[in-house]
Amino acid sequence: MSSVRDLNSDAVLRFGPYAFHLRQRLVLDGDRPLRMGGRALDILRVLVERAGQVVGKDELIACVWPNSVVEDINLRVHIAALRRTLGEGQDGQGYIVNIAQRGYCFIAPVLREAQQEPVALANLHEPQHNLPARLTPVTGRDPVVGSLVRQLPVRRFMTLVGPAGIGKTTVALRVAELLLQHYRDGVWFIDLASIDDPAQLVEHMRHSLELDAGLEALATRHALLVLDNCEHLLERCRAVVEQVLASAPRLSILATSRESLRAEGEFVQRLESLDCPPPIAVLDRAQALTFSALQLFVERAMASHDSFELSHAELPLAIDICRRLDGIPLAIELAAAQIDA
Template sequence: MNSHRDFHGETVLRFGPYAFHLNQRLVLRGDQPLRLGGRALDILQVLVEHAGSVVSKAALIAQVWPRSIVEDINLRVHIAALRRAFSDGQNGDCYIVTVPQRGYSFVAPVQLASQPIPLPIETPCQPRHNLPARLTPVTGRDAVVGNLVRLLPSRRFMTLVGPCGIGKTTVALRAAELLLQHYRDGVWLVDLAMIDDPAQVVDHLARTLGLDTGAPLEALGSWHALLILDNCEHLQDSCRTLIEALLFSAPCLSLLATSREPLLAPGETLLPLPPLVVPPTSALSSVEECMGYSAVQLFVSRARARQQGFALREQDLKAVREICRRLDGLPLAIELAAAQIDALALVGVRAQLDNCFQLLTQGRRTAVPRHQTLKAALDWSYERLSPQEQTALQRVSVFKTAFTLQAAKGVVSCATLQPASLTLALEGLVLKSLLSQETANGISRYRFLNTTRSYALEKLEASGALRTFEMRYAGHIDHARSSDRQMAL
């Protein structure tokens, strides 16, 4: 049976040990329903209706998401879910195969059921969740989202780490959307940015999940669910304790945390989130080539949302690349810069880069306060540093390029920030994703993101000490150059 295009509402299709009730949108194996989401069922119906033929990815997306713009990963995730559902410990490809460069094909024989098949009394419940509605596509994160979707059900506890504005929450929520059908008891976001008291962590979890605050961990013992613990960095110890308890008492829970730094809990799998990719200068001769880089894709997407008819032209490529590079490929910064396109035009956005915190103040009204502007995001991080870490962050911002620990000690150490204390402070700033550390030729150096350095310089200027440490930095540079000249003689 190669085509079922003229099915009526009561049609029941059989393939292998399965029966697909089209009217009830239900797949049974014997009398047991398979847990399949609505999109997966839509995809299955299209493939079964064209059994034996190849259906292209574009055709599947057009039929299943007719009024939405979606990424290929949506389709791949649901195809994988169908294969898992039909695997039974065997090979799910015996039903759905991938035809390289063409699409997918349902290859099992399909027959119309000759007699009605009794339905079970209960049908599967729709997954439960408290995820916010996503208003825009997620750009440039297919690989990391795919890793999360693939690994979370088996790894159980993963932490997305990276600096503020890198998009940790966005990526976590996207993965959660794609995993909705996998968890019987749903997917739940627990936003820990809403509390500051470590003693409130368990109660906040219970309130979010609607559990009895008297014994929430016991209530979760039988749950098969994914919990997203968002913004854990300021409650690291309490989060680590909670995670350890949940992993022990609720063996079917999966946990996805977001944090500026590792939580260091047993069983943690770290997934660092990189910036979006900025095109090299060699790509500037082609609009098509530049649009292959995720930072440019995001900028253009958001610019089009603000300015009807915006189109990237070859003469714009240098300016767009410079904007994305100076903003470190940070999604939040790029989105906020693109939001200014209607007011400043592309040339104006580029011209304002040296004053990036005034440029990036057009907030996203639908975001939580700490994500509405880049400054708010950095304020959130800065306010949770120790006093010594705050002082160190301000002072090392006078370095215009990567610097060694020895150079930092020579420039910024003083009576209030001794060398040993500075070392610990810099290590803390690396852990909290406010500095990065790189090693080349056996020499370790610290490096700022451009946006973070600009923020720290503003703080240093507000403290009244900018001129002092600029002069100390200039003296360090002069001394280094003098030493180089003497070595050359």
Template sequence: MNSLRELTRDAVLRFGPYAFHPGQRLILEGDRPLRMGGRALDILQVLVERAGDVVSKDELIARVWPTSVVEEINLRVHIAALRRALCDGQNGERYIVNIPQRGYSFIALVQRTLEDTPVFIDCVHSPQHNLPARLTPVTGRDSIVGSIVRQLPVRRFMTLVGPAGIGKTTVALRVAELLLQHYQDGVWLIDLASINDPSQVVDHLANTLQFDTDLTSRHALLVLDNCEHVLERCRTLVDDWLASAPRLSVLATSREPLLALDETVLRLPPLAVPPASALYSVAEAMGYPAVQLFVSRARARQQGFSLREQDLKAVRDICRRLDGLPLAIELAAAQIDALALVGLQAQLDNCFQLLTQGRRTAVPRHQTLEAALDWSYERLSPLEQMVLQHLAVFKMGFTLDAAIGVISCAVLPPMHLLAMVERLARKSLLSVEQVNGTPRYRFLNTTRAYALEKLESSGHLRALELSHAQYNRRARWISGVQLPAELIE
């Protein structure tokens, strides 16, 4: 049963059908309290008290987050939440407008009154959720986080897809944090990594949610994390939910799409690495998220660490050879106190050694890169595992013709091989891009190091290297010119 709170005599700011009680942190529409988060109320108070003026984004952030460094996306999300709560733009009513290049302005007429009679209201509950506390800032993901925050309440079902260690869970949790105030029945994280049997998914869901699993009338966001090993069950559930629960939203993370109805798939890219031209300025290099992440994690590990101009080449090389993969960069930076930059850079010559370095505080599948890749590898069929190993013989990108020419055999006839390569790409173990209309596939360096170790352990590495060399010689002879190996592969 809701408790009651008495509002004492205080100034009230009135606009449209709303009464804002700043001292009581409350906004009423008639007698009905609006559900609104603390930051949104702080922003509203600043704007209403300065009604008619333009308040800059920097001033709003300084007023609302005086002791924190926050991304501008935070402000935009809370402004959007305010507009939704106030039905801004509906029935001709406007309250908050964006003034391009300047800031925001509250344009409605505001009347200040003094209330003599106490007002009794039901207490507005804090947002319901089971999200873990975030211990570190999210680096380099403002754009994609903002895009998902804007789209998800409308599209209702989105899936973040990418390889192990790319940061899918990090991005999903950040989106969930920013949407806490939007969903009346809460935001709920359902981590499916511990589920081995698809039949356990519904029971796990019931144990996680703090309400019954009849979602028909719920206005909630479900974050389904790590769906790749229970894809079919998740696909069936999401299809049912979207058909029967019109106010439910689902954000999934997976190493491959669910292929459900109305699914919006977003492939999460690596963090941007600076080009060679950015190696002459620390400030310019620090504008790239991969470097920002490396430096922030190095500082957490080594007190007093600072990036110097003479360090830029080494840091860029580390981030580039780790493909801008957040988990790999974090694990590498964690070794800065033991190896220093030069030692860390040298260790990347044996990339597999880096795969086995880890952190004990993470969930098991993220303690090391090897564990993260094991999670994907162990869920492949034996034939998919064999193809992944054999493709590791390619040091650079390769075409389907090259894959057929090097590793096709009686066990892997061309059509089967083509299907396997496409499946590995769908599972985010290979990336694919179009070059002059021809798809080219490549490994992340860390994934290739993992697969190459498996290939060497299988005893087939030497035979594949010979086949690869023979294919390159044939390709050069047919072309009649001395082509670089990467263009042949």
């Protein structure tokens, strides 16, 4: 089956308040572009172009991931993010429904129009954020990302906990990307690694948030703050987070730390290592690549060395490397970059 990326069209698909400009891969809510990843756009396109029809899960995966082995959880996470981005449930509006044992169906009316001329991107109102551009895909983290995306707007304050190199920042940024459309006043990333003195915390936050006044300006904001690398400022972070959440009822905070802040109202999500093949298993290449640690190793090795291809003979060595590195993403990435050695 052809990848959805192979299809070209000058059409504009309109549904609800949205306009999907197919050739530009752009979805507009008025003059505001919806921020979503390439896979989510591909899923949306398949469903919208076949509005009113049930698209099977296997068929949808084959369209969107034509050259990859992908589990159902990947599809479910992207569908959940799409629903949130499209504002499902607001004013009773629904777009994507799950048909049990069959697949997904786009249920909103869709109007297809010919696009007269491309949208001038310079005139669009971009969502507010300061998230860094992500250069590589997030591997093996769909379940925890999906859980955080669902829970964070309701629980308001969650801390992603785990040892160094486990991928806390990567997961937090992916969650922030998926929630960007949910927060009217934006999503803001605040890296605390460069702060040595706890007394500098508030000023550093104010600068990162582009506030003219103090943190009291957050009182009316509907926003998400991502506080990254809190472990060396635990007491000060705890005090500031509790103060901000008490004074800003529509604010949410996602923190990353090697240990919890132990703050009031904190929900802790521990980030585990990536899955490695068990030591006693005898696996072929396809079976081994269902484990996220090996997936990451191969992805990064291929990115570092164009000619790399995991052969059957090299498979036991690659698996052994992932096991010896305990499935820790940063260690696996560093090893993959040195694969020629």
